[in-house]
Amino acid sequence: MEEARQHTAVSTYVATIRWTRSGDSDFAKGQYSRAHQWSFDGGLTVPASPSPHVVPAPWNDPAGIDPEEAFVASLSSCHMLFFVDFARRAGLIPDSYVDEAEGVLDKREDGRIAMTRVTFRPQVNWSGDAPDAAVIADLHHKAHEACFIANSVTTEVTIEP
Numbered sequence: 001m002e003e004a005r006q007h008t009a010v011s012t013y014v015a016t017i018r019w020t021r022s023g024d025s026d027f028a029k030g031q032y033s034r035a036h037q038w039s040f041d042g043g044l045t046v047p048a049s050p051s052p053h054v055v056p057a058p059w060n061d062p063a064g065i066d067p068e069e070a071f072v073a074s075l076s077s078c079h080m081l082f083f084v085d086f087a088r089r090a091g092l093i094p095d096s097y098v099d100e101a102e103g104v105l106d107k108r109e110d111g112r113i114a115m116t117r118v119t120f121r122p123q124v125n126w127s128g129d130a131p132d133a134a135v136i137a138d139l140h141h142k143a144h145e146a147c148f149i150a151n152s153v154t155t156e157v158t159i160e161p
Contacts, residue, residue, distance in 0.1 A: 014041055017048070035061035053105070068115060072103035074149050075118050075157060082143035083122070090139070093127035103155075120159045136161055 019036035021027060034055050039045040049055075049064030060066075065073075076099045087094050099122040106116040124136070131139075140159045144150055150157055 015039070030059070032059065033061070034059055035064055038065070068103060068105055071115055072101050072118055075103075075147070075153070075155070076101035076120055078147040078149040079120060079140075079143050079157075079159075080122070082146045083124075083139050086139050086142045086146075090131075090135070092131055092135075092139075094124050095127050096123075096125045098123045115153075115155050117156045117158070120157070122159070122161055124161070133161075 016039040017036060018039065019034070021032055023033070025031045025033070034050045036048050037045050038048045047061055047064040048070075049061035049066055050059075051066040051068050052060050052062055054060075054066075054068075080097050080099060084094055084097060099120050101121065102119050103115050104117040104119075105113060108114050108116060120140075122140075124130075130136075140161065144157060144159070
């Protein structure tokens with residue numbers, strides 16, 4: 001993470017999204033599968049789909065990752081990576097970090113639907129004595145301020161350690 005903050009050149013990230021219409025379903029009536037794939041530069045391809053809260057079965061793939069889940073996961077993952085790095089810099093050794101992050105899709109004041117709130121609930125296990133609550137809160141604050149994804153969105157992010 002330290003190297004990333006010192007890097008001043010523009011970085012580019014690529015994801016390839018693939019969808020193909022299949023079958024004899026009535027496309028004009030919206031009766032078609034929205035299942036698709038996300039492929040990343042490291043070679044990983046994952047199934048993706050709209051949320052079943054947005055597009056009902058059978059037009060989604062409940063096993064696929066939906067954009068809303070991916071949004072919550074990217075925020076949480078970025079925060080965790082910075083938290084662990086700031087802990088290391090403080091001489092602390094986290095052994096594990098588990099966050100059951102939750103996002104809320106809701107209508108904004110302007111009437112548009114958006115991911116309005118994401119809550120992190122990180123549980124950190126430490127090697128040796130755990131730092132006190134003030135130190136942990138400071139690590140979370142620093143991680144939130146540094147997180148590239150959090151800096152890119154208007155979503156309210158709260159942390160409930």
